[in-house]
Amino acid sequence: MSLVYKRVALIGMGLIAGSMALAMRRGGLAGEIVGTARSAETRRIAAEIGLVDRVAETAAEAVRGADLVVLAVPVGAMDQIAAEIGPHLEPGVTVTDVGSVKRAVIEAVGPKLPAGVHFIPGHPLAGTEHSGPRAGFAELFDNRWCLLVPVEGTDPAATARLRTLWEGMGAHVEEMDADHHDLVLAVTSHVPHLIAYTMVGVADDLRRVTDSEVIKYSAAGFRDFTRIAASDPTMWRDVFLTNKEATLEILGRFTEELFALQRAIRTGQGEQLFDYFTHTRAIRRGIIEAGQDTDAPDFGRGKARS
Numbered sequence: 001m002s003l004v005y006k007r008v009a010l011i012g013m014g015l016i017a018g019s020m021a022l023a024m025r026r027g028g029l030a031g032e033i034v035g036t037a038r039s040a041e042t043r044r045i046a047a048e049i050g051l052v053d054r055v056a057e058t059a060a061e062a063v064r065g066a067d068l069v070v071l072a073v074p075v076g077a078m079d080q081i082a083a084e085i086g087p088h089l090e091p092g093v094t095v096t097d098v099g100s101v102k103r104a105v106i107e108a109v110g111p112k113l114p115a116g117v118h119f120i121p122g123h124p125l126a127g128t129e130h131s132g133p134r135a136g137f138a139e140l141f142d143n144r145w146c147l148l149v150p151v152e153g154t155d156p157a158a159t160a161r162l163r164t165l166w167e168g169m170g171a172h173v174e175e176m177d178a179d180h181h182d183l184v185l186a187v188t189s190h191v192p193h194l195i196a197y198t199m200v201g202v203a204d205d206l207r208r209v210t211d212s213e214v215i216k217y218s219a220a221g222f223r224d225f226t227r228i229a230a231s232d233p234t235m236w237r238d239v240f241l242t243n244k245e246a247t248l249e250i251l252g253r254f255t256e257e258l259f260a261l262q263r264a265i266r267t268g269q270g271e272q273l274f275d276y277f278t279h280t281r282a283i284r285r286g287i288i289e290a291g292q293d294t295d296a297p298d299f300g301r302g303k304a305r306s
């Protein structure tokens with residue numbers, strides 16, 4: 001693989017930035033990788049483990065001379081970081097981010113960047129429940145999607161260059177509109193995290209009346225299902241505050257479906273439950289072939305799911 005950027009500045013040095021640093025190094029994609037983080041402890045650890053080539057004390061210092069700047073902080077902090085680096089950016093530099101929400105980041109960051117800067121929001125659909133400078137690994141993006149969300153008027157050559165970087169880090173790249181991204185991710189990532197956090201809360205609540213047995217004997221199903229509830233609280237607080245509309249829309253649909261299942265259980269509608277699980281299992285296993293879609297039970301709601 002050949003060099004894509006001469007100097008990359010990573011703002012934030014947690015799971016995603018750390019994985020990017022290691023993946024860029026693996027592919028020989030960046031001449032120099034400079035990193036910074038808000039906390040002195042994170043900067044110290046990053047320097048100690050050699051996560052980046054150089055650790056900068058501030059974001060303003062990190063972006064100096066960079067041809068790519070990556071914002072890899074929680075979504076709620078993007079705005080403040082953009083304000084901090086804006087005055088230090090040279091025309092021609094590309095600024096991207098890896099935030100889990102896109103519309104809010106575009107609105108918070110875009111206006112703070114000077115003319116001549118290529119702002120290309122992005123989102124790698126890869127992660128783990130771990131965070132911090134020791135959590136990254138070079139293979140994180142291998143065979144995973146990375147969505148790029150170029151804003152209107154973006155230079156196609158700048159987008160193509162960023163695509164090359166992500167492909168060099170192992171990802172498959174697609175472009176998507178910001179609002180569509182936020183809705184899709186509400187279904188595939190945001191609401192599932194909310195539900196996992198909630199299930200742990202329910203177990204904790206029950207623990208008080210079952211003498212710790214719920215946690216002690218937590219079975220594989222609970223463990224598999226709630227792995228993501230060990231994720232970073234700041235990151236997820238920010239996701240829900242900034243993707244409010246889509247999250248509430250999907251949560252509303254989820255609740256409707258849950259109520260229908262609750263009713264089926266209460267009224268003993270075994271056949272409907274069986275059909276529902278058969279249908280959703282097929283989807284989960286990815287084995288539905290075109291035209292073979294079985295009739296999912298509609299629990300009296302009718303077929304329309306607009």
Ligand SMILES: NC(=O)c1ccc[n+]([C@@H]2O[C@H](COP(=O)([O-])OP(=O)(O)OC[C@H]3O[C@@H](n4cnc5c(N)ncnc54)[C@H](O)[C@@H]3O)[C@@H](O)[C@H]2O)c1
Binds near residue numbers: 014100235
């Ligand atoms: N964790 C995932 O699975 C995942 C996946 C894809 C995208 N993302 C997105 O990537 C971004 C980073 O997530 P992560 O998992 O790497 O988080 P992380 O907690 O591992 O790292 C966050 C980094 O940001 C720094 N930081 C936090 N608040 C800051 C502030 N106010 N100013 C400056 N620096 C600050 C921290 O010091 C840390 O270095 C988030 O926007 C998140 O939504 C996360």
Ligand SMILES: O=C(O)C(=O)C[C@]1(C(=O)O)C=C[C@@H](O)C=C1
Binds near residue numbers: 099100126189
């Ligand atoms: O695998 C996990 O631990 C994740 O939660 C990763 C995950 C996801 O929901 O798929 C989390 C947030 C993102 O923005 C992208 C990826």
